[in-house]
Amino acid sequence: MKRRSFLAGAAAGGVISTLDWLGYFRAFGVPGTAKELGLASAHAQAAANPKFLIYWFQEGGWDSYSMFSPLVSANDAATLQYTNGQLNPSPAWSNQFYRAKGYGLDVAHYNAKLTGNIQHGFLANDGLELMPDMAVVSSHAGNTFHSGGRFDYHYGKYSNSMSAQRGPTERTVMQAFSEVHGTNLPLANISWHRWLSDGELTELNYPEGTGYYEKLGPAYAHTTYGKTPMDMRNRLASLGGVTAGARQARIRTFVDNLHTNFVKDKNSESVKAFDSAVKIHKQLTGGTGVVINPATMFTDPTLRSTFGVTTSDEQTTATSVNGNPARSKDAPSTNVQAMMTFEMMTKGLSCAFWIESRQIRGFDTHRDRGNIFNNKGQTDQLAIMKSNLWTPLKALVNLLKNTTHVPSGKKYWELTTIVLASEMGRTIQGDVSSILASADSDATKFQNIMEQDCCQHWKVSSTVFMGGNVKGDTQWGKVGSSSLEGIPMMPTGDLDPAYDANTGLLKAGMTKNAASSISDAGNVYATALEIAGINPAGKGKNTKPPMSFIKKV
Numbered sequence: 001m002k003r004r005s006f007l008a009g010a011a012a013g014g015v016i017s018t019l020d021w022l023g024y025f026r027a028f029g030v031p032g033t034a035k036e037l038g039l040a041s042a043h044a045q046a047a048a049n050p051k052f053l054i055y056w057f058q059e060g061g062w063d064s065y066s067m068f069s070p071l072v073s074a075n076d077a078a079t080l081q082y083t084n085g086q087l088n089p090s091p092a093w094s095n096q097f098y099r100a101k102g103y104g105l106d107v108a109h110y111n112a113k114l115t116g117n118i119q120h121g122f123l124a125n126d127g128l129e130l131m132p133d134m135a136v137v138s139s140h141a142g143n144t145f146h147s148g149g150r151f152d153y154h155y156g157k158y159s160n161s162m163s164a165q166r167g168p169t170e171r172t173v174m175q176a177f178s179e180v181h182g183t184n185l186p187l188a189n190i191s192w193h194r195w196l197s198d199g200e201l202t203e204l205n206y207p208e209g210t211g212y213y214e215k216l217g218p219a220y221a222h223t224t225y226g227k228t229p230m231d232m233r234n235r236l237a238s239l240g241g242v243t244a245g246a247r248q249a250r251i252r253t254f255v256d257n258l259h260t261n262f263v264k265d266k267n268s269e270s271v272k273a274f275d276s277a278v279k280i281h282k283q284l285t286g287g288t289g290v291v292i293n294p295a296t297m298f299t300d301p302t303l304r305s306t307f308g309v310t311t312s313d314e315q316t317t318a319t320s321v322n323g324n325p326a327r328s329k330d331a332p333s334t335n336v337q338a339m340m341t342f343e344m345m346t347k348g349l350s351c352a353f354w355i356e357s358r359q360i361r362g363f364d365t366h367r368d369r370g371n372i373f374n375n376k377g378q379t380d381q382l383a384i385m386k387s388n389l390w391t392p393l394k395a396l397v398n399l400l401k402n403t404t405h406v407p408s409g410k411k412y413w414e415l416t417t418i419v420l421a422s423e424m425g426r427t428i429q430g431d432v433s434s435i436l437a438s439a440d441s442d443a444t445k446f447q448n449i450m451e452q453d454c455c456q457h458w459k460v461s462s463t464v465f466m467g468g469n470v471k472g473d474t475q476w477g478k479v480g481s482s483s484l485e486g487i488p489m490m491p492t493g494d495l496d497p498a499y500d501a502n503t504g505l506l507k508a509g510m511t512k513n514a515a516s517s518i519s520d521a522g523n524v525y526a527t528a529l530e531i532a533g534i535n536p537a538g539k540g541k542n543t544k545p546p547m548s549f550i551k552k553v
Contacts, residue, residue: 049408051181051532052345052416053174056334057153057356057423058388059193060363061142061457063381064425066100066121068136068462069479069486070112073097073428075104078376085446093432098369098454101377116473123381126390130397132473135465135550139477139486139495140519142424142461146361149423149521154212156542157522163206166213171221171540173525174352178221180534182351185220186239190344191354192226192331226340226353227330228314229298236294236349292347298340307339307395319360333358335392342399345412357388363422369430370450378428378455389420397466414468417531419524425461429484430454460485463524469531469552476549477519480504488516493549523547 065071076096082089089096100122103110110122115131119138124131143149151162154172171179174189182188191214209215214223226232298304313336318328331337337355344350357363365379372378400413408415430452435445460479466472476493477486483504488496495501496516506512522544526536530546 049410050351050405050415051177052351052353052412053177053181053528053532054341054353054355054416054418055153055173055528056389056393056418056420057193057354058363058385058421059150059357059423060146060359060361060365061149061424061426062363062385062422062461063100063121063123063365063378063428063455064142064422064458064461065428065479066103066110066381067123067385067425068118068120068464068475069138069140069425069460070119070121071428071479071484072112072481073099075099075377077372077378078102078104080373082373085442087436087442087445087449093369093449094429096429098367098372098378098428100380100382101375102380103377118473118475119478123385126382126386127393130390130394130466133397133466133470134472134474135470136475137463137465137477137519137524137547137550138475138479139489140462141459141486142422143521144424144457144459146364146423146457151212152521153421153423153524156525156540156544157520158541158543160541163210165209166216167541168216169541170213171216172212172223173528173540173542174223174354175217175221176529176536176539177532177534178352179217179539181532182220185349185351187224187235187344187350188220189223189352190226190341190350191223191356192329192337193354193356194225194327194329194331225330226337228316228332229336229340230314231330232340233294233297236292236297292349297343297347298336300343303339303343306399307335307392309336309339317358317360321360327360329356329358329360331356331358334388335395338392338396342396345416346403346405357384359384359388362388365426365455366453367455368451369454372454373450378426393418393420411468416467417469417528418466419528420464420466421521421524422461425458427454427456427458463519465527465531465550467531469533470550471552474550476547478504486518488512488518490516491545491548493547519547520544527551 074097076091077098078101080089080096087093100110103122109125112119112121115128118131118134118136120131120136143152147162151160154174155170156173160170174191178185178188214225216222224235303309313333316328316330316332318326320326334355334357337353341350341353341355344353362384363381365381367375367378397413397418400416401411403412404410405412405415430449432449432452435448435452438445438448440448477489478495478501479485480487480500480503485504487499487501487504490496490513496513498506498510498512498516500507522542523546525540525542526544526546527548527550529536529539530548531551536542536546
């Protein structure tokens with residue numbers, strides 16, 4: 001059916017039947033978009049097979065050696081004694097490993113283990129029930145620069161300057177996704193973060209259009225900051241007031257024009273058929289009875305209980321970092337973000353969500369060697385991993401698996417892709433060779449050894465994909481026990497055969513395969529789009545290919 005011929009038939013005096021209208025709706029949609037039709041009609045306007053993308057980001061750098069870059073090692077901080085002033089202990093300072101307090105003592109809990117086909121560290125213990133749904137990538141590199149890492153996970157990997165004006169073809173992964181799947185959604189792209197770079201606090205250095213720029217692509221794909229439930233309720237109330245009026249005007253104008261230009265008195269049945277067709281269309285697409293009341297959004301006691309939401313969880317945080325002015329993410333806790341995500345998905349409001357830990361650099365657990373020895377180990381990130389990730393993620397996944405998207409008849413889980421990531425990993429050692437080679441006194445050398453940061457930013461990291469189109473219970477890549485780095489992967493996901501699969505070192509007489517690589521944020525960007533049915537080529541400026549072995553065939 002062609003729009004022009006359809007309207008020409010009406011102009012010739014033909015009655016437009018209910019079936020004709022339904023055919024027209026299937027071809028061209030109900031007149032007006034979801035934004036024009038208002039919040040009450042948003043769900044009815046949703047596509048029959050929508051897609052959803054959720055990035056769940058642990059800002060600050062998780063201890064990936066205790067997460068999905070599992071490494072079996074000693075915990076010298078817990079077992080070794082050192083003499084004050086000693087410069088050459090055994091094992092040498094540079095060869096010592098410093099794991100979380102308790103590692104090596106409570107082996108059953110802290111040491112790496114295998115669950116299904118996935119080897120993991122203790123920070124993943126609270127997510128065991130989710131592992132059958134996970135595709136874990138352990139040969140993965142983060143960025144050791146906070147702002148650069150965050151930028152990469154948003155924009156992908158390409159030659160860029162964070163402080164430059166963003167170009168018209170640049171896109172964050174959420175913008176690229178929403179540009180395809182968010183056309184008919186009032187608030188397609190929701191993110192719970194306020195900044196990427198320390199420098200962005202200085203507007204003279206980062207004017208409008210630079211740094212992380214939320215206004216790339218079509219307007220419906222722009223970033224909307226999720227903020228708190230109260231903020232979002234106010235936004236929805238404002239949006240609903242505008243779009244409700246637009247809905248009435250749009251439909252009235254459409255019908256009036258038809259009546260004036262095509263449908264004369266003798267064709268009044270066409271107008272009745274239009275009204276009937278709209279009602280039938282809503283029934284067929286699950287829109288009947290779906291009314292969004294902004295005042296009640298995020299207040300449902302059952303949902304709040306499911307996600308364990310308290311009043312304090314809805315509060316925001318502000319802090320100073322590295323001497324920069326106090327700043328806030330204006331974001332609630334991740335359990336609140338997850339609850340808001342679920343409601344906005346199921347109400348047909350949004351399709352792309354960036355969930356992020358509320359604390360500013362809460363995972364940035366720097367510790368010097370002296371502090372580590374006094375503590376008998378590194379800072380244990382288990383509690384914040386449980387509260388920021390595992391507990392709310394399990395609640396969200398359970399709801400997605402048990403909630404039906406009425407128009408398609410599928411569970412929301414089948415339509416959703418989830419990505420778990422952090423901008424970097426953490427070190428568990430400290431190289432003292434430059435300290436020992438200095439001309440300082442022995443006492444100064446020892447002091448410098450004790451003050452050395454042994455939990456710094458580190459490239460060795462990991463990432464996880466979940467969702468209905470992901471090959472679950474799989475692990476790709478590995479960290480070498482001797483190299484302590486990710487082993488390069490072939491395009492198939494297999495380890496490069498030139499490397500020893502245990503030590504991670506090149507085999508004697510072998511060279512790295514030119515086709516092998518260690519994945520990074522750019523590969524994650526492309527993979528997330530591909531899993532959602534989007535060809536990542538040309539979407540934004542990311543140059544890295546997808547890891548196609550992640551997607552179900």
